[in-house]
Amino acid sequence: MLKSIIEKALNKQIELEASSSQFYLSMASWTESQGLNGTSSFLYQHSDEERMHMLKLVKFINERGGTAVIPALIKPPTTFKSITHVFECLLEHEINVTESINNIVGLCLEEKDFTTHNFMQWYVAEQLEEEALARTTIDKLNMIGEDKGGLYLFDRDLKVASSNPE
Ligand code: FEO
Numbered sequence: 001m002l003k004s005i006i007e008k009a010l011n012k013q014i015e016l017e018a019s020s021s022q023f024y025l026s027m028a029s030w031t032e033s034q035g036l037n038g039t040s041s042f043l044y045q046h047s048d049e050e051r052m053h054m055l056k057l058v059k060f061i062n063e064r065g066g067t068a069v070i071p072a073l074i075k076p077p078t079t080f081k082s083i084t085h086v087f088e089c090l091l092e093h094e095i096n097v098t099e100s101i102n103n104i105v106g107l108c109l110e111e112k113d114f115t116t117h118n119f120m121q122w123y124v125a126e127q128l129e130e131e132a133l134a135r136t137t138i139d140k141l142n143m144i145g146e147d148k149g150g151l152y153l154f155d156r157d158l159k160v161a162s163s164n165p166e
Contacts, residue, residue, distance in 0.1 A: 020047075
């Protein structure tokens with residue numbers, strides 16, 4: 001049986017994963033409207049992955065005898081200053097997600113809930129990858145700067161990456 005303090009923390013994480021999915025959906029739509037179709041495919045896919053992160057938590061809470069709460073969604077921003085700004089927002093958001101996951105892991109240890117602690121390790125590893133990917137992407141965009149040809153190739157690479165997910 002899930003302790004209520006853990007259940008509450010996991011439900012908060014559901015909300016954060018759902019808001020990530022919604023935020024990245026908005027980024028996908030904006031980049032699509034800018035003609036960056038590869039970037040938008042990548043972000044649509046990323047949005048779907050966040051929904052999957054949310055669903056994993058919903059199922060885990062319910063399987064452990066708790067009650068998953070499906071949250072209302074907050075409207076994300078609809079425009080961004082630039083493609084670099086999109087990925088800066090994404091990185092900032094992922095850093096918050098990592099902090100939240102680390103807090104849950106700490107709470108699991110305090111409460112001696114080793115089952116949830118074990119379950120959360122998947123999220124710990126995922127965050128490491130997601131933050132690294134966001135940082136590499138920002139580095140690439142900074143390297144490209146105002147070079148339109150570079151941006152074209154960047155967008156094409158993301159198209160390839162999103163049609164061959166790992
Ligand atoms: Fe599910 Fe990107 O955090």
